[in-house]
Amino acid sequence: MELASSIQDLSNVLTNCGRVSPMQVEPENPHYKLNRGLAGRDVIRILVTGVAGFIGYHTAHRLLQLGKEVVGIDNLNPYYSVALKKDRLSQLTPFPNFSFVELDLREKVKTLELFQKFNFDSVIHLAAQAGVRYSLENPFVYVDSNVVGFLNILEGCRHSNVKHLVYASSSSVYGLNQKKPFSVSHNVDHPISMYAATKKANELMAHTYSYLYQIPTTGLRFFTVYGPWGRPDMAIFKFTEALLAGKTIDVYNYGKMKRDFTYIDDVVEGILRVCEHIPTPNPSWERSSRVPGKSSAPYRLYNMGNQNPVDLEELIRLLGRALGVEAKKKYLPLQAGDVPETYADCDDLKQEVGFKPTTPISVGIERFVLWYQTYYS
Numbered sequence: 001m002e003l004a005s006s007i008q009d010l011s012n013v014l015t016n017c018g019r020v021s022p023m024q025v026e027p028e029n030p031h032y033k034l035n036r037g038l039a040g041r042d043v044i045r046i047l048v049t050g051v052a053g054f055i056g057y058h059t060a061h062r063l064l065q066l067g068k069e070v071v072g073i074d075n076l077n078p079y080y081s082v083a084l085k086k087d088r089l090s091q092l093t094p095f096p097n098f099s100f101v102e103l104d105l106r107e108k109v110k111t112l113e114l115f116q117k118f119n120f121d122s123v124i125h126l127a128a129q130a131g132v133r134y135s136l137e138n139p140f141v142y143v144d145s146n147v148v149g150f151l152n153i154l155e156g157c158r159h160s161n162v163k164h165l166v167y168a169s170s171s172s173v174y175g176l177n178q179k180k181p182f183s184v185s186h187n188v189d190h191p192i193s194m195y196a197a198t199k200k201a202n203e204l205m206a207h208t209y210s211y212l213y214q215i216p217t218t219g220l221r222f223f224t225v226y227g228p229w230g231r232p233d234m235a236i237f238k239f240t241e242a243l244l245a246g247k248t249i250d251v252y253n254y255g256k257m258k259r260d261f262t263y264i265d266d267v268v269e270g271i272l273r274v275c276e277h278i279p280t281p282n283p284s285w286e287r288s289s290r291v292p293g294k295s296s297a298p299y300r301l302y303n304m305g306n307q308n309p310v311d312l313e314e315l316i317r318l319l320g321r322a323l324g325v326e327a328k329k330k331y332l333p334l335q336a337g338d339v340p341e342t343y344a345d346c347d348d349l350k351q352e353v354g355f356k357p358t359t360p361i362s363v364g365i366e367r368f369v370l371w372y373q374t375y376y377s
């Protein structure tokens with residue numbers, strides 16, 4: 001099919017080959033037959049957004065090793081080192097089953113054209129403006145990339161034959177919640193950063209499209225993911241930099257901040273398993289508990305965390321040990337927007353998908369440090 005050259009052309013294209021219209025619920029809708037489409041073609045074609053990012057890179061790498069066809073997109077923005085993003089990409093480009101498209105998801109027409117061109121089986125949407133603290137200073141970029149960008153992804157799924165949209169949410173959505181461990185059955189109406197608010201908005205938008213257009217969607221609330229090729233704006237990376245440079249580490253909430261650090265390999269394993277586990281409509285939800293993480297629509301939410309919160313003091317101790325360096329610390333109060341403790345309840349993930357993260361932080365830190373020292377040597 002010719003690529004649409006204008007918005008009008010594109011809307012004609014979409015009208016001619018669109019997904020079902022709102023509320024056309026088919027009891028025998030083939031999307032609900034597990035993996036139907038995934039078996040319908042010799043090679044499964046998956047869109048990974050944010051492929052030059054930390055989690056996107058690892059996810060794509062694993063899919064490529066498994067022989068899937070991966071189309072990766074990223075806008076390579078300079079929020080952190082573009083060189084690191086390009087170095088991650090250079091690990092993917094040797095795979096013949098990998099294609100990279102430099103694309104900004106805020107661009108509606110180009111994003112819809114991408115969906116038309118590639119006819120994806122599944123979408124793993126990881127592109128976003130990440131980071132809690134940056135969102136205090138730069139709220140607009142979060143709405144642009146995370147809300148408008150996500151709407152463009154939903155529209156792409158709606159107007160093509162995507163069997164499952166898996167997207168990144170965040171533990172940040174738990175905001176002011178006190179009850180721990182955090183569960184997807186808890187209400188999350190009290191975010192405390194624009195980052196968290198956009199992630200919660202994504203969950204609401206996904207539900208709307210799952211309900212209106214019967215698009216199976218699964219949101220994953222990641223809990224502080226770390227590991228090799230990690231993000232330079234995150235604590236483990238910054239602490240490592242500071243320790244090796246002999247600089248003082250800023251320790252917020254006087255060291256009492258706790259995070260449920262989750263190792264990247266566990267997260268990738270979880271994403272791939274969830275991808276195969278396509279949600280179906282659940283009519284009994286209406287009559288039963290109506291818990292937030294489920295729905296009568298083909299919509300699911302899961303926590304993905306290590307279920308073992310670690311405080312900053314312990315994290316610094318482990319990093320110092322792995323690096324063979326004594327830490328110099330400066331104790332500071334809790335920063336605006338930060339949740340003091342995160343702790344995941346992953347029982348739903350375990351029961352329904354048969355998996356939950358397990359890598360101990362001590363093992364993950366050793367692997368991160370090994371990568372860091374090699375990469376920056």
Ligand SMILES: NC(=O)c1ccc[n+]([C@@H]2O[C@H](COP(=O)([O-])OP(=O)(O)OC[C@H]3O[C@@H](n4cnc5c(N)ncnc54)[C@H](O)[C@@H]3O)[C@@H](O)[C@H]2O)c1
Nearest residue numbers: 050052053054055075077104105127128145168222224225
């Ligand atoms: N890493 C974590 O601890 C963590 C925790 C919770 C949620 N998440 C979420 O998981 C996802 C992946 O996180 P990550 O740690 O890999 O972050 P990352 O910043 O390393 O990766 C995101 C990628 O998306 C790209 N991107 C941003 N805006 C874009 C746009 N408008 N168009 C195209 N590409 C764009 C960036 O260039 C980047 O390469 C994000 O949605 C993030 O919010 C991450």
